[in-house]
């Protein structure tokens with residue numbers, strides 16, 4: 284990365300690096316380095332430390348707890364976060380809802396929610412997908428009927444990450460069943476403690492509980508919790524899904540995981556020989572390193588360009604596809620290197636006796652689905668190429 288940084292960016296990079304070195308709690312770093320996902324408490328603790336510097340919501344205005352950083356500084360911050368490794372700021376609060384409120388929210392919504400989102404006093408989750416409405420999101424059926432100064436919400440969401448530990452959900456709901464499907468949708472903020480909400484766990488292939496189904500049964504939501512105009516929620520959704528360009532490629536994550544793979548290969552022996560002395564493995568490392576560097580340069584071109592051609596959604600699809608492929612390749616390599624020790628197992632006193640690398644590999648398969656499936660990205664690319 285140094286190759287591309289100017290002196291002031293390098294100073295910023297050094298500031299971030301020493302801040303993280305001084306302030307990141309050692310137990311969080313160790314858990315993440317070993318391959319565990321951050322726990323809720325890890326994210327809350329770290330986000331509050333970052334918040335002291337305005338770095339929890341680096342692109343937001345200062346008056347709401349941000350630091351008004353530009354694209355390149357945000358990318359440096361993100362890369363250093365992965366490099367540490369430290370938890371990312373809570374994505375639903377910071378990367379999704381915050382920008383939507385800044386653009387479409389009322390002053391009252393901004394003043395009340397944004398400081399709480401930045402400090403993680405409120406944990407939001409995203410209630411978009413429904414059974415049968417994922418890639419074709421606009422076909423969603425959860426309804427909100429206006430009754431006086433409330434909406435009454437009925438329906439079901441699925442794959443709702445962290446709903447079981449969240450305080451609120453931002454949800455897309457249908458407020459007009461007769462309109463064209465994109466035109467009858469609204470964007471609502473719903474307190475998960477409201478009567479009529481049931482959260483049911485989905486345990487994924489890594490054996491963990493991150494995902495949920497959320498059921499709404501005559502749930503009364505104040506009209507003041509509508510963001511933007513009634514029936515114009517699709518504008519908010521498109522803005523939310525399209526505005527987060529900085530982190531699509533996950534270059535920093537790929538690099539940190541590859542470094543960890545090298546560390547493992549140095550540590551593990553086959554007979555007397557270190558795994559890292561195997562020429563085939565060294566060639567594999569070199570090839571992955573070259574691919575990461577190519578992705579990194581492509582990511583810079585995308586972020587820093589003034590060219591309309593490179594701002595096409597199709598270019599974001601290239602970053603998502605290639606970044607996903609690399610992440611999955613490195614996760615598979617880590618699981619292979621660690622062998623049976625990469626299976627998560629705990630002693631009766633709950634001390635881990637084996638690592639989480641194989642479950643993490645399983646979970647990495649989900650990256651081809653969330654944030655727009657691989658097939659849908661390929662459709663976008665095909666249309667851009669063929670026209």
Ligand SMILES: Cc1cc2nc3c(=O)[nH]c(=O)nc-3n(C[C@H](O)[C@H](O)[C@H](O)COP(=O)(O)OP(=O)(O)OC[C@H]3O[C@@H](n4cnc5c(N)ncnc54)[C@H](O)[C@@H]3O)c2cc1C
Pocket residue numbers: 408409410411412413415416417418419441442443444445494649652653654655656657658659662
């Ligand atoms: C780990 C994980 C976390 C998630 N977290 C959340 C969350 O917090 N909140 C939330 O709202 N949602 C979340 N999702 C849901 C995610 O957004 C959807 O799973 C995704 O949009 C795909 O929708 P679907 O599951 O309904 O599959 P479908 O859209 O039904 O797709 C099924 C298959 O058909 C293919 N396909 C669909 N349409 C096309 C097409 N036009 N051309 C070619 N192939 C096509 C897909 O690529 C896929 O292989 C999460 C999903 C995962 C896996």
